[in-house]
Amino acid sequence: MPFALYPLALAVFAMGTSEFMLAGLLPGLAPDLGVTVATAGLLTPAFAVGMIVGAPLVAVLARALPRRACLLASVLVFGAAHAVGALTASFAVLCATRVVAALAHAGFLALALPAAAVLVPPDRTGRALAVLLAGTTVATVAGVPGGAALGALYGWRTVFWGLAALCVPVALGVLTGVPAGRGAVGGSALRVEAAVLRRPPLLLAMLLGALVNAATFASFTYLAPVVTGPAGLGERWVAVALMLFGAGSFAGVTLAGRFSDRRPGLLLAITGPALLFGWPALALAAGVPAVLLPLVCVQGALSFALGSTLITRVLYEAGGAPTLAGACATTALNVGAAAGPLLAAPSLTTPAGPRGPLWTSTFLIALALLVAHRSRPLPTGGDTAPEGAPTR
Known part of the structure; x- marks a missing residue:
C-alpha cells in the first residue's frame, strides 16, 4: 500500500477517537464547565450534525482546489478546534468547536476516501479503504479507552x-x-455528478450502508448498560467489551479489504444473515458473560465487514461523480451513526431494558436485508472492478 495511506489512516484514528471519546469524558467535563452531564451530552449530536453537513459542503467547495491542500487544511482546522476546546471555560464555545471539528472531520473523510481510491489500482480500492477505515476501528480499540484513562488521570483537557x-x-x-x-478526484460538472447520484444502485448502497451503520451504533453506543446490567459485570468490564468490539471491527475491515473488491456479493450474502442472527443472540445471551463477550467481538467483525463493503460499493457506484463520491460515503456512514442511537434510546425504557438497543439493531438489519431482497442486488463483482469505479 502507498505510504500516503498511512498518515490518512492516522488522521482517521485521531478523528474517530474525537468522535467517540466523549462517553468517557463527560463525568469530568460537565462539572468543570458548570453544566449537567445531560447538557454536556449535547456535544455528541452537535458533532453528528457537523459530520452530516460537512461532507457534501466541503466536497463541493473543494472541488476546484488542490486535494493535498484541502486535506491539510482539514487536519489543521481539526487540530485548532481541539486546541481551542482545551483552553475554553465556556460550554457554548466548546460546543462550537465540536461542530467545527466535525465539519473538518467530515470534509477530510469526503476527500480522503476518493483520494485513497486513486492511490491504488482500481481492483485494490477495497484494500485501500480498509487501511483508511482501520483508523476508526483502532480508535475504538485503543483511542477511546486510552482517552478515557488519560482523562481520568490528567483531566479531559489533556485528551483534547x-x-x-x-x-x-x-x-x-x-x-x-x-x-x-x-479536487476530490477530478473535476466534472456538478450537474453531471448530480445525475450520477440519482442512480438506483448508488442510492441502494447508501441506504443499506446507513441502515447497517445505524444497527452497529445503536448497540455500540449502549453497550455499557448491557455489561453492567444483564451481564452483572463491573464498570471496568465496559472498557474490555468496547475493546473486544473494536478488535472485531478491525478484523472486519481487514476481511472486507481482502474480499470487497473481488467477491462483494459473497461477503454481503454471508455477513448480512449472520448479523441478523447475531444481534438477537447477543440480546438473549446478555446475562451470560462467557457468551456475551465473544459475541460482542464477532458482531463488531461482522458489522464492520458488511459496512465497509457497502461503503466500497458506494464509491464504485459513484465513480462518475468524483467530487461527491466521498461525500456520499461519509454521509451514509454518519446518517447511520446519528440515527442508530436516537432510534435505540427509547428502547431502554421498554420491558427489554438494556437489551432494547440489541433488538433495535436486529430490526435495522432485518430492514436492510428486506430492502436488499426487494431491490436489485448490488453487483456481485468479479476479478475486476465494476464499470465506473474510481480510477486515476
Whole structure:
C-alpha cells in the first residue's frame, strides 16, 4: 500500500477517537464547565450534525482546489478546534468547536476516501479503504479507552491537547505523501455528478450502508448498560467489551479489504444473515458473560465487514461523480451513526431494558436485508472492478 495511506489512516484514528471519546469524558467535563452531564451530552449530536453537513459542503467547495491542500487544511482546522476546546471555560464555545471539528472531520473523510481510491489500482480500492477505515476501528480499540484513562488521570483537557498534537505528524505526512491533484478526484460538472447520484444502485448502497451503520451504533453506543446490567459485570468490564468490539471491527475491515473488491456479493450474502442472527443472540445471551463477550467481538467483525463493503460499493457506484463520491460515503456512514442511537434510546425504557438497543439493531438489519431482497442486488463483482469505479 502507498505510504500516503498511512498518515490518512492516522488522521482517521485521531478523528474517530474525537468522535467517540466523549462517553468517557463527560463525568469530568460537565462539572468543570458548570453544566449537567445531560447538557454536556449535547456535544455528541452537535458533532453528528457537523459530520452530516460537512461532507457534501466541503466536497463541493473543494472541488476546484488542490486535494493535498484541502486535506491539510482539514487536519489543521481539526487540530485548532481541539486546541481551542482545551483552553475554553465556556460550554457554548466548546460546543462550537465540536461542530467545527466535525465539519473538518467530515470534509477530510469526503476527500480522503476518493483520494485513497486513486492511490491504488482500481481492483485494490477495497484494500485501500480498509487501511483508511482501520483508523476508526483502532480508535475504538485503543483511542477511546486510552482517552478515557488519560482523562481520568490528567483531566479531559489533556485528551483534547493530545488530539491537537497528533495532527502535527498527520499534517507532515499529508504534506509529503499525498499527491497535489485537483479536487476530490477530478473535476466534472456538478450537474453531471448530480445525475450520477440519482442512480438506483448508488442510492441502494447508501441506504443499506446507513441502515447497517445505524444497527452497529445503536448497540455500540449502549453497550455499557448491557455489561453492567444483564451481564452483572463491573464498570471496568465496559472498557474490555468496547475493546473486544473494536478488535472485531478491525478484523472486519481487514476481511472486507481482502474480499470487497473481488467477491462483494459473497461477503454481503454471508455477513448480512449472520448479523441478523447475531444481534438477537447477543440480546438473549446478555446475562451470560462467557457468551456475551465473544459475541460482542464477532458482531463488531461482522458489522464492520458488511459496512465497509457497502461503503466500497458506494464509491464504485459513484465513480462518475468524483467530487461527491466521498461525500456520499461519509454521509451514509454518519446518517447511520446519528440515527442508530436516537432510534435505540427509547428502547431502554421498554420491558427489554438494556437489551432494547440489541433488538433495535436486529430490526435495522432485518430492514436492510428486506430492502436488499426487494431491490436489485448490488453487483456481485468479479476479478475486476465494476464499470465506473474510481480510477486515476
